[in-house]
Amino acid sequence: MALGDDVLRLLDEQSRDWPMLAEGLAALGRVRTRAMALPHFSVRLQCNPRRIVSSGAKTDAASIAERRCFLCPSHLPGDQRGIEFASRYLILCNPFPIAPIHFTVPIMQHVDQRIAGRLSDMLELSRGLGERFFTLYNGPRCGASAPDHFHFQACGTGFLPIESEIEFLVRRYGMEDQPAVVAVRDPHRPFYLIESTSAAEVERAFELLLLRLPRRDVESEPMMNLLCWWLGDRHRLVVFPRRSHRPACYFAEGDARRLLSPGSIDLGGVVVTPVESDFDRLTESEIVSMFTEVCGESV
Numbered sequence: 360m361a362l363g364d365d366v367l368r369l370l371d372e373q374s375r376d377w378p379m380l381a382e383g384l385a386a387l388g389r390v391r392t393r394a395m396a397l398p399h400f401s402v403r404l405q406c407n408p409r410r411i412v413s414s415g416a417k418t419d420a421a422s423i424a425e426r427r428c429f430l431c432p433s434h435l436p437g438d439q440r441g442i443e444f445a446s447r448y449l450i451l452c453n454p455f456p457i458a459p460i461h462f463t464v465p466i467m468q469h470v471d472q473r474i475a476g477r478l479s480d481m482l483e484l485s486r487g488l489g490e491r492f493f494t495l496y497n498g499p500r501c502g503a504s505a506p507d508h509f510h511f512q513a514c515g516t517g518f519l520p521i522e523s524e525i526e527f528l529v530r531r532y533g534m535e536d537q538p539a540v541v542a543v544r545d546p547h548r549p550f551y552l553i554e555s556t557s558a559a560e561v562e563r564a565f566e567l568l569l570l571r572l573p574r575r576d577v578e579s580e581p582m583m584n585l586l587c588w589w590l591g592d593r594h595r596l597v598v599f600p601r602r603s604h605r606p607a608c609y610f611a612e613g614d615a616r617r618l619l620s621p622g623s624i625d626l627g628g629v630v631v632t633p634v635e636s637d638f639d640r641l642t643e644s645e646i647v648s649m650f651t652e653v654c655g656e657s658v
């Protein structure tokens with residue numbers, strides 16, 4: 360697992376020679392967390408004020424056009440170094456980490472966040488990094504703070520509650536769908552699980568699934584979040600179809616406002632709350648509502 364070792368070495372070096380990352384990791388070490396047992400799965404709230412940049416990000420076309428893209432290779436901070444993957448991507452340490460091992464993996468050209476034709480890259484990245492990592496993809500209106508620049512993320516395994524709950528959820532709510540696909544009909548957080556030893560089979564199953572998921576118009580992709588693992592002998596892909604970008608509480612006024620802008624990590628069970636008072640006040644029923652509002656109605 361040379362790539363996995365290389366990126367961990369990069370993280371180790373960059374945490375010593377890049378002050379911004381050192382500060383990000385130190386801040387992550389101080390975050391408060393709170394466990395919540397929801398009716399069907401568990402969640403860990405993470406009070407992470409530095410994530411306000413991402414959770415509060417304006418992702419409309421005009422705001423995006425005004426800012427300098429932070430994922431373009433020519434705009435990276437001077438101290439930031441990366442490892443090339445597949446001659447097309449850079450693996451970079453995330454200076455605003457949610458997990459202690461947290462990388463951003465942008466493609467080297469400035470092209471839109473759009474998964475079509477790139478799932479094979481995600482499967483190859485997961486396999487290349489090995490079993491100590493998982494990879495994720497946030498759709499352009501599903502948690503990605505740079506919807507104008509294609510990127511994946513990669514984190515260390517053992518971080519997301521869903522990792523240890525997936526077999527239980529499949530037993531309890533799973534229904535055979537198409538070959539290699541199980542529809543997991545959890546009423547609050549439905550998803551599809553695609554598993555195969557063959558990357559080509561996962562890609563085929565994913566393409567068929569995309570044809571069935573609702574989309575706003577012919578141009579845009581279905582709203583979704585993806586989590587991907589290499590399990591040593593097979594690929595595992597979780598597809599969360601989405602209904603909405605942000606829950607209603609995000610747009611509420613005054614005391615009712617909760618800054619929740621879920622992406623793949625949140626849907627995997629680590630819900631990031633950048634605002635301290637949200638972290639202190641959020642109830643289990645508010646979190647259940649967030650999941651039912653943003654996740655797909657039916658799988």
Ligand SMILES: [Zn+2]
Nearest residue numbers: 428431469508
């Ligand atoms: Zn860019």
